[in-house]
Amino acid sequence: MAKATMKMPDDFLKKLSKLGDKTDEIVSKVLEAGGKVALDKVQSNLKGVIGKETKEESRSSGELVSSLGISPMKIDRNGDFNVNVGFNEPRSDGGVNAKIANVLEYGKSGQPPKPFLKPAKSATRKACIETMISELDKEIRKL
């Protein structure tokens, strides 16, 4: 009976093996690149809403904007790799940045919301995915 054996090229197999070894490093770089796109948008949205149409003169110190950042990559309970865009805590006055951000995002009775996170999430979804795809491609080509 005729027998056919298919073999992958050695170079390709070596690259696959390298990719396996470097998964954590590559995923971290890819997620960071995507997170940077979201962070830039959140930052610009936040700058646009702080001190805007306030009843009294704004007392913004710029601490909320400067505390924005990307967390290191972590694995969640589903086993997915994630980075988060969020605020460093605590504030210099002992307050909580997330609480102030929440009041800005959702408002309260007598204080209209000034959403900056949700619009950033919707607006950057495609750009984040595209950036991450191109970063992944770049990293794979380096192998």
Added chain:
Amino acid sequence: MSLLQDLNLVLGFIDIPVETGVFSDVPPDEYLVITPMSDRLDLFADNASCMSISEARLSLFTKKNYIKHVKELTKVLQAGEMTITDRQYVGYENDTKFHHYAIDVMKEYETEE
């Protein structure tokens, strides 16, 4: 039609005062505020967008039980062919005694020629 027009239309079925942006009057025990969030173009063909996607946030403030209103709102929003992208109990405001609940909605519209 726009999302604001659609929202005002469907929210007319619920017996709660609604305003856009900020509630200008003295707030009653229950009221709704619509905050437009984003309005972006999508689905491109022949160098033109064929669709626009609008998003808005509904903030429900009530001193009573909010669950009944959340159910009603969910029902009328879905009947109005809107997508609910988030529902969240924001919290109880100790100073004003209001429960605050936020519902984010989205709707796609064909770009008008």
